[in-house]
Amino acid sequence: MILNKIYKNAFLVVILGLLLSACATQKKASIGQMQGDVYTGTDTVEYLADGVADRVFFATNESVLTTASRDTLRKQAAWMRKNSSVTVVLEGHADERGTREYNLALGERRANAAKDYLMTYGISANRISVISYGKERPVDSGSNPLAWSKNRRSVTVKAN
Amino acid sequence: MKKLKILFFSLFFILIQSVSYSLIEVDISRGNLNPLPISVSPLFADKKSNNLLKNDLKIENLGLKIADVIENNLEQTGLFNTLSREAFLQKPDIAHLKPRFEDWALIKSQALITGKITYKDEKLKVEFRLWDVLAGREMLALAFTTVPNNWRRIGHIISDKIYERLTGEKGYFDTRIIYVAEAGPKTQRVKKLAIMDQDGFNTKYLTLGNELVLTPRFNPTNQMVTYLSYFKNLPRVYLLDIETGMQEVVGDFPGMTFAPRFSPDGKKIIMSFAKDGNSDIYTMNLENRIVERITNHPSIDTSPSFSPDGKYITFNSDRSGFQQIYVMKSDGSSVRRISFGRGLYGTPVWSPRGDLIAFTKLHKGKFYIGVMRVDGSGERLLTENYYQEAPSWSPNGRVLIFYRETKTDSEGKGFSAKLWSIDLTGYNERKVETLTDASDPSWSSLLSN
Numbered sequence: 001m002i003l004n005k006i007y008k009n010a011f012l013v014v015i016l017g018l019l020l021s022a023c024a025t026q027k028k029a030s031i032g033q034m035q036g037d038v039y040t041g042t043d044t045v046e047y048l049a050d051g052v053a054d055r056v057f058f059a060t061n062e063s064v065l066t067t068a069s070r071d072t073l074r075k076q077a078a079w080m081r082k083n084s085s086v087t088v089v090l091e092g093h094a095d096e097r098g099t100r101e102y103n104l105a106l107g108e109r110r111a112n113a114a115k116d117y118l119m120t121y122g123i124s125a126n127r128i129s130v131i132s133y134g135k136e137r138p139v140d141s142g143s144n145p146l147a148w149s150k151n152r153r154s155v156t157v158k159a160n
Numbered sequence: 161m162k163k164l165k166i167l168f169f170s171l172f173f174i175l176i177q178s179v180s181y182s183l184i185e186v187d188i189s190r191g192n193l194n195p196l197p198i199s200v201s202p203l204f205a206d207k208k209s210n211n212l213l214k215n216d217l218k219i220e221n222l223g224l225k226i227a228d229v230i231e232n233n234l235e236q237t238g239l240f241n242t243l244s245r246e247a248f249l250q251k252p253d254i255a256h257l258k259p260r261f262e263d264w265a266l267i268k269s270q271a272l273i274t275g276k277i278t279y280k281d282e283k284l285k286v287e288f289r290l291w292d293v294l295a296g297r298e299m300l301a302l303a304f305t306t307v308p309n310n311w312r313r314i315g316h317i318i319s320d321k322i323y324e325r326l327t328g329e330k331g332y333f334d335t336r337i338i339y340v341a342e343a344g345p346k347t348q349r350v351k352k353l354a355i356m357d358q359d360g361f362n363t364k365y366l367t368l369g370n371e372l373v374l375t376p377r378f379n380p381t382n383q384m385v386t387y388l389s390y391f392k393n394l395p396r397v398y399l400l401d402i403e404t405g406m407q408e409v410v411g412d413f414p415g416m417t418f419a420p421r422f423s424p425d426g427k428k429i430i431m432s433f434a435k436d437g438n439s440d441i442y443t444m445n446l447e448n449r450i451v452e453r454i455t456n457h458p459s460i461d462t463s464p465s466f467s468p469d470g471k472y473i474t475f476n477s478d479r480s481g482f483q484q485i486y487v488m489k490s491d492g493s494s495v496r497r498i499s500f501g502r503g504l505y506g507t508p509v510w511s512p513r514g515d516l517i518a519f520t521k522l523h524k525g526k527f528y529i530g531v532m533r534v535d536g537s538g539e540r541l542l543t544e545n546y547y548q549e550a551p552s553w554s555p556n557g558r559v560l561i562f563y564r565e566t567k568t569d570s571e572g573k574g575f576s577a578k579l580w581s582i583d584l585t586g587y588n589e590r591k592v593e594t595l596t597d598a599s600d601p602s603w604s605s606l607l608s609n
Binding site for chain 2: 061063096097098099100101102104105106108109111112113115116130131132133136137138139140141142143147
């Protein structure tokens with residue numbers, strides 16, 4: 001069943017890729033990409049400092065950090081070590097394709113996955129707080145897999 | 161909110177049935193494809209009462225207005241077909257004294273409601289009678305005295321009495337819905353707590369929209385509400401006294417608390433507490449403030465709901481790897497999974513009758529509202545849509561209210577959230593009108609019993 005799901009997702013991604021490339025040529029705008037169903041584009045990304053992206057993205061119903069996410073978080077940790085007075089809030093989010101209460105828990109789990117990773121790179125827990133918004137604060141209001149992938153995120157926000 | 165006082169009314173029988181038998185009966189256990197034809201005659205008011213009501217209270221045609229409330233309630237159930245008043249042959253005052261049953265049978269009415277209102281000494285007296293047209297008999301007769309501003313509630317109470325007499329089950333009309341009123345773009349929704357009568361009238365807002373609020377639920381006496389608020393950016397479960405407007409945080413948790421509900425005796429709030437990426441279920445006793453941990457598992461445990469006898473809790477967990485529904489004893493022991501169908505299951509909520517659990521199901525990109533027995537057997541999906549969730553039971557356990565969100569277009573526009581209701585049978589799906597977009601509905605118990 002899980003394999004089936006993977007195949008199905010892969011299929012969706014291919015279809016989506018086709019749709020996207022079609023759109024992209026029409027609109028002549030970069031609208032980002034996905035790997036699996038994890039967003040890999042830069043559309044919504046903001047920067048804490050030069051080259052330090054503020055957010056990481058997740059697969060549907062997952063809170064596992066991807067290789068790219070770990071890379072982003074290592075850069076955030078390095079930046080925080082350099083700026084030792086900075087404290088941050090990690091805002092965990094889910095997409096709209098889940099029940100509200102479960103998504104609140106999922107957002108919290110995602111933000112904590114990012115927090116744990118920052119901590120393993122030497123950032124003290126008292127410099128990091130966590131908040132979940134569940135599906136309440138999407139960045140993209142679209143009802144399509146690409147929009148959902150942008151919304152499944154943990155965003156590191158400077159708190160001071 | 162101050163206006164939601166326990167309203168004054170008195171009720172007494174003006175006639176007691178001498179023989180107890182019913183000839184007309186409405187079966188509500190199946191989807192009703194043959195709704196009972198019923199006539200709601202406007203309630204008759206004498207000239208003096210009408211003039212006084214008009215002069216003192218600026219209310220015109222109150223008898224007709226009360227009849228409208230009753231007619232609308234009955235029509236919304238899907239169990240009744242309310243006949244057009246234009247076809248009525250008999251005048252309201254005469255009909256109330258003694259209907260000419262042949263006239264009502266002629267327009268194919270099987271049941272008839274008549275009534276009379278009198279306004280005197282600032283008191284409104286409302287009488288009504290329910291007649292079995294074919295048997296040519298009175299089935300029920302009651303009178304109520306109240307303050308005139310209470311007239312909509314009287315309409316609801318009368319509707320409940322009629323529903324109960326004809327179906328054999330308690331009604332759900334003298335009830336309110338608490339929900340989240342929404343406005344603004346999808347990425348920056350403004351949300352307020354709102355309360356209204358079940359028929360969409362008398363909407364009042366309980367918060368201003370300065371902070372995000374979610375998932376309000378009534379206590380058993382409908383005076384308190386527990387909900388999630390992001391006040392000061394700290395998502396916590398709150399307790400709100402509707403009458404006084406007083407609010408307090410529930411418990412002293414060092415992290416997010418969410419998904420609150422009252423226990424059936426109203427003494428505890430059950431909710432999730434999230435810490436370090438793990439959500440577990442806790443209760444807090446409102447009398448002695450004692451907090452108890454109910455689940456202790458590294459998975460997400462949320463959306464808890466007590467059985468009506470308080471002995472069991474159903475909840476949502478992803479301990480199997482995916483969101484599923486579980487039942488446990490109220491002390492957290494004997495946990496067992498009950499959902500085994502395909503897809504993900506969430507928001508379990510125990511029926512007030514105790515025999516069913518309503519839920520949201522996500523399968524192949526569609527959302528369903530469904531019910532299953534408390535052991536997980538007999539799953540039935542009632543409605544399918546792009547997005548819908550969070551069913552809440554009518555107090556008689558016959559109807560579910562939930563919310564539905566629309567898909568946005570290619571530009572991300574066209575988002576809306578609305579309340580809907582559906583009969584337990586899967587028939588009679590209806591949009592519940594609200595002044596704004598709406599979500600997270602929760603149905604009160606009957607305000608009067």
